[in-house]
Amino acid sequence: MTATNPGFEERGDFVWDFDAPWIDEQGRRDFLFDFEQFERMDEAGVFEGAAGRFELVEGKVIQMAPASTDHGEVSVNVSVAIKNAAQAVLAELKVLGGSTLHIDHHNAPLPDVLVIHAGASKKIAQAAQAVLVVEVSIATRRYDLTEKSHLYARAGVPEYWVVEPKARRVTVFRAPRPDGTWTSTEAFDGDAYVSPLFSPDFHIPLSELF
Secondary structure, three states, X not given: OEEEEOOEEEEOOEEEEOOOOOOOOOOOOOOOOOHXXXXXXXHOOOOOOOOOEEEEEOOEEEEEOOOOHHHXXXXXXXXXXXXXXXXXXXXXXXXXXXXXXEOEOOEEOOOOEEXXXXXXXXXXXXXXXXXXXXXXXXXXXXXXXXXXXXXXXXXXXXXXXXXXXXXXXXXXXXXXXXXXOEEEEEEEEOOOEEOOOOOOOOOEEHHHHO
């Protein structure tokens, strides 16, 4: 092993840059998976027998806890309400539950409810096809309001809801910016109602969700 300069060490045919921001003080780094690798792992049965669901976020495979009864019930309620909103305006949309959303090379989250254009022909939904993304947040509130929020904004998803059964609250994010922030963020609770952007005159009382 020969030091090429104070910031580098050569190991075989590879040169480590120990000043790189993704290298820690012990010279370790995370191995990040891409979407194709993630798909192949799934097809090979790597996740079979493991509890919960899996998604790819920032190149890391995230194992999520199995959905509770409350989580499943609220997810169904949200899906039904959104389908009714789409029918009210004759919108040609697909409302999917637990379907992967392919965002980019290192991101393929698994939102609880995903609304896409009905004409989407891809086997896996693409970010450009998304109309609305919903996360039902029971044990993942901070994650859904921060990391997931930034991820969906950077992807250009026009509208994102975080539905909190315990607090009986829905936080609505709209008009994403490329830097991962949103132009509009508003929380609804109590006797309020929410309306999706694609059907703004259709009111969904929070009581129908919880």
